[in-house]
Amino acid sequence: MALFAEQGIKATTIRGIAEAAKVSPGLVQHHFGTKEELRQACDEYVLSYLREQITVGVTGHNLDKPEFIENVHRTAPPLMKYLGRALVDGSPAAAAMFDELVSVTEEHLAQGDRSEADHRARATVLTAMKLGITVLHEHVSRALGTDLYAPQGALRAGKAQLDLIRPDFLGRELFDQARTGLEKVEGQR
Amino acid sequence: MALFAEQGIKATTIRGIAEAAKVSPGLVQHHFGTKEELRQACDEYVLSYLREQITVGVTGHNLDKPEFIENVHRTAPPLMKYLGRALVDGSPAAAAMFDELVSVTEEHLAQGDRSEADHRARATVLTAMKLGITVLHEHVSRALGTDLYAPQGALRAGKAQLDLIRPDFLGRELFDQARTGLEKVEGQR
DNA sequence: TTGCGGGCAATACGTTTGTATAGACTCCTG
DNA sequence: CAGGAGTCTATACAAACGTATTGCCCGCAA
Structure with missing residues (x-):
């Protein structure tokens, strides 16, 4: 996963994966069959995990719970990096996840604003902007002077x-929840 | 450029480029030397062009001129797609452009808001969000149901x-300029 | 003890890749 | 008209790649 995320799928070799895992190239093949199947296995693992975390966090209203945030910050980064790469490298599974996020966001927007605004476009752009930070994490980290995932x-x-996004579009509750969650984390340091 | 943008650098072959250009692989090598030098040539071409357009558009206050917008919409898309890929594929030149955009944005933010807000972080996130839409243009287009660059x-x-970004951060003038520019284009159809 | 299935490594094979080399053709210049 | 520089193709080659094959070793059930 780490190699796929850092180098992309095409640039990552079975031999490189085997070396990083300290096993023989044959073993990788023995367990996953082909490189393509290995990629699908990674997709499935990452996406099912992220889906679960999203469910727990958003649907379960845990966004302001420090232990949830801590847990996410410890486990999610490698998976987010993988997702970012998968989106650019043309993974069908990642594309499906993008579409899901857009749909969820769209419903959320339509719920809070019953006008005839272009909720589809807003949801799409909002999703792309949020994921864009993940995809460009390397550059964000460099410009920030700190690892984005630290x-x-x-x-x-x-x-x-x-600060940048109009609070209305996150929904007041979600916005306040995220804000107080961040402040709690900040207070701990 | 198109192949690099669509497939990434590693997945694009000299032979594929030659075929798309309807020449022999040897000719590509004859003109550009190695694959790496060809990539650098693409980087240089794309970035110098985009730099020029940014200068003309923002510094020259042409953001609300329909002919400028039309011209950008006709020429920029392939270059933007290339930039998006280059950012993910680890091009040093693209990274430098990212840093420039962050710096320009940071100065812009600091000019409009003299408080002690974290302008660096805001500029970084704003830049990443804007470019994120470019990087994820394929998914944005699919979710929108229309080509992002149409x-x-x-x-x-x-x-x-x-709609999504707080107007303050674009600066009132820039915001209004962009809005009226968009409306003029809309009115033409 | 025997047999056997799974985890694992070593080797081999065909393909693809970047690149080097050599030659053909065109066009301009002296 | 001779010739040389530049454009372009064809061929060749070594390296790297994905993958197939083979066999070793260890634990476990009969």
């Missing part, structure tokens, strides 16, 4: 996002 | 961005 970097980037 | 798609995405 506590400091995530905090600064998170607050900046809340 | 007139309709660009219009919807542009308006959605203006």
Whole structure:
């Protein structure tokens, strides 16, 4: 997953994966069959995990719980990097996840604003912007001077996002929840 | 450029480029030397062009001129797609352009808001969000149901961005300029 | 003890890749 | 008209790649 995320799928070799895992190239093949099947296995693992975290966080109203945030910050980064690469490298599974996120966001927007605004476009752009930060995490980290996925970097980037985006579109509750969650994390340091 | 943008650098072959250009692989090598030098040539071409357009558009206050917008919409898309890929594929030149955009944005933000807000983080996130839409243009187009770089798609995405981002951060003048520019284009159809 | 299935490595094979080399053709110049 | 520089193709080659094949080793059930 790490190699796929950092180098892209085409640039990552079975031999490189085997070396990183300290096994023989044959073993990788023995367990996953082909390179394509290995990629699908990674897709499935990453996307099912992220789906679960999203469900727990958003649907379960845990966005302001420090232990949830801590847990996410510890486990999600490699998976987010993988998702970012998968979106650019043309993974069908990642594309499906993008579409899901857009749909969820669209419903959320339509719920909070019953006007005839272009909720589809807003949801799409909002999703792309949010994921764009993930896809460009390397550049964001460099410009920030801190790893985006280190506590400091995530905090600064998170607050900046809340500053930049009109609160209405996150929904007041979600917005306040995210804000107080960030502040709690900040208070711990 | 198109092949690099669509497939990434590693997945694009000299032979594929030659075929698309209807020449022999040897000729590509004759003109550009190695694949790496060809990539650098693409980088240089794309970035110098985009730099020029940014200068003309922002510094020259042409953002609301329909002929400027039309011209950009006709020429920029392939270059934007290339830039998006280059950012993900680790091009040093693209990384430098990202940093420039962050710096320009940061100065812009600091000029309009003299408080002690984290302008660096805001500029970084704003830049990443804007470029993120470019990087994820394929998914944005699919979710929109229209090519992001077709007139309709660009219009919807542009308006959605203006809706989503707090106007203060674009600067009132820039914001109004962009909005009236979009409306003029809309009125033409 | 025997047999056997799964985890694992070593080797081999055909393909693709970047690149080097050599030659053909065109066009301009002296 | 001779010739040389530049454009372009064809061929060749070594390296890297994905993958197939083979066999070793260990644990476990009969």
